[in-house]
Amino acid sequence: MSEKRHPAPEHGRDGPGTSAGRGGRDASSAGWCPGPAGSPTVADVLALPVLAAGDPQVVTGRDHIDRPVRWVHITELTDPASFLKGGELVLTTGMPLPDDPTGVRRYVDELATVGAAALVIELVRRYHRPPDPLVDACRARGLPLVTLAEDVNFLEVTQVVHTLILGNQAEAVRRTQRVHEAFTTLTLRGAGPEDVLRAAAEMSGRTVVLESLVHRALVCEPSGSTAHAALTGWERRSRATPPADRTGVRGPEGWLVAPVEYRGEGWGRLVMLPGTPAAFGPEDVTVLERTAMALTIARLTHPASWERTAHRNALRDLVEQRHRSPADARARVAALGLPTEHTRFVAVLADVPAEEDTARTETRLAEELRTTGVPALVGLLAPTRLGVLLALHPSRPWRQSVERLSRTARDPAPDTTVSVGSPASDLADVARSFREAARVAEATEPGQPLPADRSFHERSDIGLRRLLFALRDDTRIQEYAERQLGRLLDHDARHGTDLLATLRGYLDAAGNKTAAARAGGLSRETVYQRLRTIERLLGRDLDSGEQRTELHVALQALDALRGR
Structure with a gap:
């Protein structure tokens, strides 16, 4: 034969x-x-x-x-x-x-x-x-x-x-031809790293991770598992997997890895985790290599920092609570280098005056935190709003860190408003801390004077005036102010009087007519006469402490609506 x-x-x-x-x-x-x-x-x-x-x-x-x-x-x-x-x-x-x-x-x-x-x-x-x-x-x-x-x-x-x-x-x-066509389409479309890795995970049916040279997992697209299962102990596991200059199986867990380059130098690497079946085939190699190529082209055409993008996406996921579970959230944040145990988290918002100032401010904040060694996520949450999540040791004074951060943000743009939420002892409470910081920001009028001892605002700064300012778009507040003061405002408009100012002086003087007359440069008789007219127009008894309080709140609401 x-x-x-x-x-x-x-x-x-x-x-x-x-x-x-x-x-x-x-x-x-x-x-x-x-x-x-x-x-x-x-x-x-x-x-x-x-x-x-x-x-x-x-x-x-x-x-x-x-x-x-x-x-x-x-x-x-x-x-x-x-x-x-x-x-x-x-x-x-x-x-x-x-x-x-x-x-x-x-x-x-x-x-x-x-x-x-x-x-x-x-x-x-x-x-x-x-x-x-x-x-x-x-x-x-x-x-x-x-x-x-x-x-x-x-x-x-x-x-x-x-x-x-x-x-x-x-x-x-x-x-294989379909794989090449899919990645060519992604490249021509200008897809970012998240889209590219999502396509790789869908094609291979395996979890794919993009990491930096310092073993930070910047993008993770799980397939058939959770981020928690894929990323727990990431840096330790990644360091046990030796680097390689070409695609191959490496390390004790049998990861399929491929280098990612930028301008001819190693920038990071792609990791495909074993799944079912465990053995990697030629098609998996093709998918990972085309993913690396697509990422290299994307980095050349869109040279924005992917580390910043990773921080931004992680922040948005935390703020909007888009993680599948608290365990997934902890694994993702830890894979970016932040401690998650025995940590105090502080949410900070920096509202810059103009959109063109955001990139410069974001860079300064990231450099400041890197220089001081403070673990943190920094990223853009809205066109003119930057978010910062500080991960501090419980013994470290958090206000001192926020103060330094606030001064860094305000240095290039002095009109920047920095707001902070109350600290959270668990990552699951970070969304609540960011909500508080957002409420503080909403209650801070442009040009609001800074507290005497710091350059940022926190929840304890919100009094009645700032609360009403935050709620100024609520129609119930608008209706209340109009119902309480509308007839007085109409009278002033028709007759050219200024009874509203008299009422304001009287209420500011806590019902002391003599003090109100002196502050307004009026005689007591004139003040008495105007107050009787106000009572008649509004149908109120100004000797009643409760009714004076109601009118005072209405005046504060009116000021908030008028931006005073």
Whole structure:
């Protein structure tokens, strides 16, 4: 029978199998089978009807029947290995096997050395049970030995398996083409890193992570798992995975990694985590390499800092509570380098006067925090609003850190308003802290004088006037002010009087008519007369403390509505 040479394959890691036709890949082992795309395994081939009819039994190498089969080779030679290049399923009737144990061992050693996928022997003509020397030799070399109890047409086996291999390879080529087309479309569209990684995760069905050179996980797109499962202990796990200048499986967890470059230098790397099946195939490699290429092009065309983008996205997720769970939130924040245990979180908002000032202010804040070594997230939350999440040790005075941050923000733009929420002891309370900071900002009028001892505003600064200013767009506040003071305002407008000023002076003087007359430069009689007119117009009793309070609140609301 003639011998044929076949393309040299690459060898993947082995996984456990059971009996012929029932073995499979081991989803718990992390390996890479970088052979031709779509190659069936030994277990897959043994399950085909054409071989299953021979009642195949795996005698040795059950842990290796997930090896890819790249070709089928029929041989009756005593030295078939010289015609093999690896990955072949070797079929024999057993007729050429040497009679002596030494010859059998040499026969098996040559097959194992060249990388044969498995040896299949028919127990019909020469043998009715596998000879012990053959079993011992195959077991010693980890070579799967499969016996066939029934006669099988070897030519039919080659036709069926080769058709399967070529068909799978053609389909794999089509899938690879679709991968290239998808990433080309993303590149032409100017997609950012989140979109690119999301596409990679969807195509591969695996979790994909983009990390910086200092092992910060900037973007994580989980697939079939949670961010918590993917990112917990990220820096430690990443540092245990050695760097590489080309795509390959690395580290104790068997990550598939690919370098990401920017202007010819290493900038970070992509990580694809093992999933189900655990072994990475050529298509996974293609997806990861095209992802790296798309990211490089995106970085060249949009040179914005991806670290800043990662901080911005993490902040927005925290503020808007978009995480799937508190555990996911902690894992994502920790993967960006922030401590999450025994930490006091402080939410800070900086409202800059003009949109063109935001980028410069954001950069200054990030540099200040990096220089002082304060762990923090900094990012744009709105066109003129920057958010900062400080992660401080509980013993560190938080107001001192906020004061320094506030002065940094106000230095390039003195009209910047800095507001702070009350500290949170858990990451789950950060959204509440940001809501408080937002309420403080809403209650701070433009040009609001700063407190005497600091350059930022906090919740304790909000009195009645600032509360009403924050609520000025509420129609209930507007209706209240109009109902209380409308007739007086109408009278002043029609008659050119200024009774509202008299009422304001009287209420500011806490109902002291003499003090009100002195403050307004009026006689007491004039004040008495005007107050009686006010009582008549409004139908109020100004000697009533409760009614004076109601009118005073209405005046404060009116001032807020008028922006006074």
